[in-house]
Amino acid sequence: MRIPALLGKVPGSIYAVLVLLLLFRVGSAQFLSVSNFLNVLQQSSILAIVSIGSFLAILSHGIDLSLGAIVTLAGMVSALLMVQGYDVVPACLIALAVSVAAGAVNGLLIAYSRVDPFIVTLGAMGTCEGLALVLAHGATIPATNATFKVLGGGSLLFVPLSALIALASYGLFGFLLKGTALGTHVYALGGNEEAALLSGIQVRPLKILVYAVNGLLAGFAGLVLASRLGAANPSQGIGIEFDGIAAAVVGGTSLAGGRGKVWGTFMGAVIIAILRNGLNMAGLPMALQMVIVGLIMVGVLTLDTLRRK
Amino acid sequence: MLGTILPRISRLIALVILCGVLSFLTPTFLTASNLINVLRQASLLSIIAVGMTMTMLIKGIDLSVGSILALTTCLAAKLLVAQNSFGELLLGILVALALGGVLGALNGLAVTALKLHGFLVTFGMMQVARGLAYLYMHGSVIGGFRPEFTFLGAGRPLGIPTPIIVAAVVVLLTHGLLTNTTFGRSVYGIGANDSAARYSGLNLPRTTILGYTFSGLTAALAGLLYIARLDTAEAQIGEAFNLQAIGAAAIGGTSFDGGVGSAWETVIGALIMTVLANGMNLLNISSLWQTFVTGAAIVVAVIIDRWIATRS
Numbered sequence: 001m002r003i004p005a006l007l008g009k010v011p012g013s014i015y016a017v018l019v020l021l022l023l024f025r026v027g028s029a030q031f032l033s034v035s036n037f038l039n040v041l042q043q044s045s046i047l048a049i050v051s052i053g054s055f056l057a058i059l060s061h062g063i064d065l066s067l068g069a070i071v072t073l074a075g076m077v078s079a080l081l082m083v084q085g086y087d088v089v090p091a092c093l094i095a096l097a098v099s100v101a102a103g104a105v106n107g108l109l110i111a112y113s114r115v116d117p118f119i120v121t122l123g124a125m126g127t128c129e130g131l132a133l134v135l136a137h138g139a140t141i142p143a144t145n146a147t148f149k150v151l152g153g154g155s156l157l158f159v160p161l162s163a164l165i166a167l168a169s170y171g172l173f174g175f176l177l178k179g180t181a182l183g184t185h186v187y188a189l190g191g192n193e194e195a196a197l198l199s200g201i202q203v204r205p206l207k208i209l210v211y212a213v214n215g216l217l218a219g220f221a222g223l224v225l226a227s228r229l230g231a232a233n234p235s236q237g238i239g240i241e242f243d244g245i246a247a248a249v250v251g252g253t254s255l256a257g258g259r260g261k262v263w264g265t266f267m268g269a270v271i272i273a274i275l276r277n278g279l280n281m282a283g284l285p286m287a288l289q290m291v292i293v294g295l296i297m298v299g300v301l302t303l304d305t306l307r308r309k
Numbered sequence: 310m311l312g313t314i315l316p317r318i319s320r321l322i323a324l325v326i327l328c329g330v331l332s333f334l335t336p337t338f339l340t341a342s343n344l345i346n347v348l349r350q351a352s353l354l355s356i357i358a359v360g361m362t363m364t365m366l367i368k369g370i371d372l373s374v375g376s377i378l379a380l381t382t383c384l385a386a387k388l389l390v391a392q393n394s395f396g397e398l399l400l401g402i403l404v405a406l407a408l409g410g411v412l413g414a415l416n417g418l419a420v421t422a423l424k425l426h427g428f429l430v431t432f433g434m435m436q437v438a439r440g441l442a443y444l445y446m447h448g449s450v451i452g453g454f455r456p457e458f459t460f461l462g463a464g465r466p467l468g469i470p471t472p473i474i475v476a477a478v479v480v481l482l483t484h485g486l487l488t489n490t491t492f493g494r495s496v497y498g499i500g501a502n503d504s505a506a507r508y509s510g511l512n513l514p515r516t517t518i519l520g521y522t523f524s525g526l527t528a529a530l531a532g533l534l535y536i537a538r539l540d541t542a543e544a545q546i547g548e549a550f551n552l553q554a555i556g557a558a559a560i561g562g563t564s565f566d567g568g569v570g571s572a573w574e575t576v577i578g579a580l581i582m583t584v585l586a587n588g589m590n591l592l593n594i595s596s597l598w599q600t601f602v603t604g605a606a607i608v609v610a611v612i613i614d615r616w617i618a619t620r621s
Contacts, residue, residue, distance in 0.1 A: 113612045116565040118370075122552065123611075126604015133597045242432065255426045287443030287544075294436030302423045 038160060044273030045166040046071075046228075047243055048266060049221040051251075052173055053214035054244030055265040060210050061190040061257025062117035066106060067218040067244055069128035071237030074099045074222030076132040079143040079232035088147045096219045102128055103215020107208035125241070133234045140233035143226045152228030162224050169217070173262050186210065191258025247272055250300050271300075319617050320561060320577045323610065327581060331588040338591055345470065351583035352476035353531045355576045357550050358557035359483045360527030362575045363520045365558055366487075367499045368567030369420060369427030371524045374554055376438035377412050378532035378547035381405040383442045385533070386451035386542035389458050398455050405529050412438060413525020417518035427521070435551070442544040452541035462537025472534045476576075479527065483572040496520060500568025556603065557582055560610040581610065 050067050057064035074095045081091035102124060109120045154161040177183035188196040189206055197203050221240075226232045251268030253260030275296065279289040332339035357374050364371040385408075388401030412434065419430040464471045487493040495511040531550075536542040561578030563570030585606055589599055 109608065109612070113615055115608070115611045115615055118565050119555075119559045119611050120608060122555065122559075123604045123606075123608030125552075126607065127601050128604075130598065130601025130604055133600060134595075138597050246432065249429060255428065285444070287440045290436045290440030290443070292440075294433040294440065297436075298419065298423075298425070298430065298433040301425055301429055 038158070038163075040270075040273055040277050041163040042160040042228075043277060044270050045160065045162040046221045046225050047240060047247065047273055048166040048269040049169055049217055049224070050240050051244040051247040051265050051269040052169060052262065053217040054241065055248040055251075055253055055260060055262055056173075056186065056210050056214060057117065057121075058245070058248050058253050058255060059190045059257060059260050060186055060207065061193065062110060062207075062210070063121065063245065063255075064106070064211065064214050065118065065121040065241050066102065066124035066128055067214060068237040068239055068241040069125045069132070070099050070102050070215055070218035071222035071225060071240055072132045072232075072234060073102065073128045073237075074219035075143070075226030075232035075236060076136055076141065076234065078148075078223055079141040079226055080135060082143060082145050082148065083141055088145055092148075092223055095223060096216060099215040099219025099222065100212050101215070103218070104208055104212040106215070107211030110211065111204040111207040129234070129238070132232075136232070136234055138234060140231050142231050144230050148227050149230065150227070152224045152226070162228070165220075165224070170262060170266050177262055187258055189258075243272055244269075246297055250297060271296075319614065320574060320581070320610075323613075324577055324581050324584065327584055327588070331584065331591070335588070335591045338588065343587070343591070345473075347580070347583055347587050348473050349470045350587070351576075351579050352470075352472040353535055354550070354553055354557055354583065355476045355579040356479050356527050356531040356534070358554040358561070358575045358579050359480055359572045360524035361554040362558045362561070362563050362570050362572060363483070363487075363496065364427060364431075364524045365563045365565065366496050366567055366570055367517055367520045369431075369517070369521070370555065370565075371413075371416065371431045371521065371528075372428065372551055373412070373416060373431040373434035373438055374524060374528040375547040375550040376435045376442065377409055377525050377528040378535070378550060379544055380412070380438040380442040380445075381409045381529040382532040382536045382542045382546070383446050383451070383544055384408060386454075386536065389454045389536075389542075390451065391453050391455050393455065395455070395457065398458055402458075402533060405533055406526060409525040409527075409529025409532070410522050411525070413522040413528070414518055416525065417521030420521065421514040421517050431521075439544070439548075446542075446544040448544075450541050450543045452539075454537065454540055459537050459540055462534050462539070472538070475530070475534060479530070480572050480576050483523075487572060492516065492519065497568055500564075500566070502568075553582065556607045559607060562614055578610075582606070 050071065053064055053067050077098050078091045078095035081094055082088065086094075106117075106120055106124050109115060110117050113120075150161065152162055156164060177186065185196065185201045185206055188199070188201060189203060193203060218237075222237060225236060229236065247268035248260065248265045249255060249268070250271055251260070251264030251266065253265060272293070275293055276289065279292060328338070337343055357378070361371055361374065382405060385401040385405035388397045388404065393401075416427070416431050416434055419425060419433075420427050423430070461471050461475070466474070487496060491511075495513070495516040498505070498509065498511050499513055499516055528550075532547060535546065539546075557579035558570065558575045559565075559578065560581055561570065561575035563575060563578075582603065585602060586599060589596075589602060594602075
């Protein structure tokens with residue numbers, strides 16, 4: 001294989017990471033330090049976990065706009081239960097159960113009413129965000145339990161626990177999607193629903209499963225976020241669903257469904273985390289960061305589209 | 310007979326029932342002043358939502374309307390203040406509208422030339438335009454516009470608030486554009502079936518670019534009416550409009566697969582959303598519940614719509 005062809009095989013996201021690393025290396029001396037690397041890992045872990053959900057939805061030819069709202073809701077439910085005197089474990093389990101339920105309702109509606117996933121999950125975004133608001137009366141609820149704080153702030157051999165959890169999740173989903181029939185079915189569903197149905201795949205239960213798993217992932221990310229912030233407020237997850245979609249797509253997932261790799265999504269999530277972190281360290285104002293994130297996203301996507309021709 | 314008519318007017322019936330229930334629950338709902346208030350609130354949303362409908366008809370979506378609204382009005386604001394002449398005011402309005410059209414055209418160009426989905430392109434534009442608005446304003450607020458301009462937002466010729474009149478004109482024009490022109494046929498053609506439309510000689514890239522241009526233009530126009538009413542322009546305005554406009558179009562029956570939807574049905578969607586919010590206010594339901602109810606309403610409306618459509 002000639003070198004240009006080989007270079008063409010490398011996803012655009014890898015180039016983006018290299019360019020960003022170089023740029024920020026020049027811009028700030030601290031950027032390539034070990035402590036900042038761990039910091040980026042920790043910051044990207046929440047987005048990375050949520051991005052698996054965005055990836056799964058897009059892979060199955062859907063989309064999930066409710067992830068950010070479920071992140072908020074899960075954090076809120078766990079914090080409220082702990083304030084009421086519940087132990088950490090039951091509080092977290094109930095919060096996860098609520099998240100799975102929210103995701104499963106999405107899946108049920110998408111599978112049986114045949115309404116577009118965009119609109120179902122847009123509605124769920126409103127209802128879950130609204131529930132978090134109503135439950136907490138619009139206030140911020142502290143979550144300062146020492147055991148709970150380990151989830152977002154603890155570390156194992158200097159590596160943040162949340163980063164380990166994120167990596168483990170990617171390992172698990174990488175295996176599930178590549179190595180099991182279930183994974184093949186998800187790809188088939190996204191590629192061509194009609195064909196998947198005709199080849200005997202239980203399309204409806206599969207859709208419900210995908211969105212329920214999304215609920216679980218978002219709920220888990222919500223617990224990590226609340227733990228790291230030491231509080232739950234009714235808006236802390238807003239917008240993360242869009243970063244998740246951006247991560248999946250920048251990582252090479254096709255919006256048409258059926259094509260993409262979960263580790264590509266990981267690269268996408270890391271790019272977005274590096275961008276936000278690096279631009280912060282370079283001292284750029286928030287506004288300029290938004291402009292740059294938008295331009296780089298479209299740039300990477302364009303690069304990938306042009307090369308696929 | 311009823312089977313063919315019912316799906317077409319089901320949203321109208323839902324709106325009438327909603328109004329009926331509310332006028333039963335609260336005496337203030339069915340008063341002239343409240344109804345005009347509802348229409349005034351729905352007018353901005355309607356203008357943005359018909360632009361959104363246009364992009365959804367061509368199998369796209371526009372997530373950048375809120376940001377385009379903010380950037381265009383912020384850039385024009387300095388020309389609109391009371392210290393300036395009437396000529397500069399007109400220039401300001403032109404600048405805002407032209408810029409809205411250009412930003413929309415850029416969206417459309419990116420969609421056609423780069424073959425990217427509208428969702429991604431306009432998501433990028435959403436960030437870029439909002440960021441530029443923040444950079445330009447630097448946290449400042451520009452206000453105190455010329456009275457001719459604030460009249461556009463707060464004036465009441467013949468007792469009717471100006472935004473309602475502007476919205477009515479925009480909706481009628483859009484309706485005419487979609488139903489009576491080659492452009493309109495081309496829009497529905499793309500949505501119904503890309504390749505058939507291409508073979509029948511419709512100019513698809515041009516239609517796509519024009520569709521997104523239209524959406525940028527309506528966003529800028531709604532933005533002008535909005536800052537005219539507030540009498541201030543600032544970088545963070547209009548953020549909620551993206552999802553509200555998508556919600557209005559969806560409740561109005563616009564399909565995400567393209568080709569299905571119309572201007573007047575989207576307006577009914579916008580009215581349903583506005584009446585719901587208004588009713589909850591009148592009934593003293595905590596504003597905390599409004600996010601929840603809006604989300605639930607979108608899903609319920611669309612599901613009922615699907616159910617009726619499959620029945621008949």
